[in-house]
Amino acid sequence: MTESLDKAVEEKRVIAFLDLANFEDGAVTRGGCLVTDAMTRPLEFWVSGGIHPNSIQKMLYGDTLHEYICTDLIGIPLLTKLETTPDLILVRDAEFLKIRLLMEVPVLWVRATVDGQYVLQSLPGYENEAEAGRDLLPRRLRGRNIMEPFLRIRTAVEEAHNLKVGEEKKD
Numbered sequence: 001m002t003e004s005l006d007k008a009v010e011e012k013r014v015i016a017f018l019d020l021a022n023f024e025d026g027a028v029t030r031g032g033c034l035v036t037d038a039m040t041r042p043l044e045f046w047v048s049g050g051i052h053p054n055s056i057q058k059m060l061y062g063d064t065l066h067e068y069i070c071t072d073l074i075g076i077p078l079l080t081k082l083e084t085t086p087d088l089i090l091v092r093d094a095e096f097l098k099i100r101l102l103m104e105v106p107v108l109w110v111r112a113t114v115d116g117q118y119v120l121q122s123l124p125g126y127e128n129e130a131e132a133g134r135d136l137l138p139r140r141l142r143g144r145n146i147m148e149p150f151l152r153i154r155t156a157v158e159e160a161h162n163l164k165v166g167e168e169k170k171d
Helices: 002-011 055-081 094-102 127-136 143-162
Strands: 015-023 028-036 042-047 088-091 107-112 118-121
Touching: 015 055, 015 143, 028 055, 028 143, 042 055, 042 143, 055 094, 088 094, 094 107, 107 127, 107 143, 118 127
Parallel strands: 015 088, 088 107
Antiparallel strands: 015 028, 028 042, 107 118
């Protein structure tokens, strides 16, 4: 009975995968957020417009530019659009971890270890969420499968970029 209850709870989990991609030799950045059910079937997908930092912004932001892009220009805007509240947000870029300070949902960085395994890491001060996050992951996502939804995001963001989604039309 407990096993079937655990499986029913696991099947209701909602996971958001948040990632970004660079284009045009790093001149343009776009983000994507894929929200899935426990089987990683899509529930929602959002993509940001292209972010084109100019030389003055690069100078003024310095080494905080990437954090600003991840948090303020991609992460928060995409996550606030979600119609479905995720139980967990998984990211591939550590800069996204700072979103946790603004969200009530655990944000965990999926990072590879030297031996090719994947671990979940939280923002310092939220370490208990990394441990709990492992338990929240559906069986389907344990091991190498955890990266597969990020590959889907990357492909969809590339297609959105090629189609100029979110770009202003020029007359």
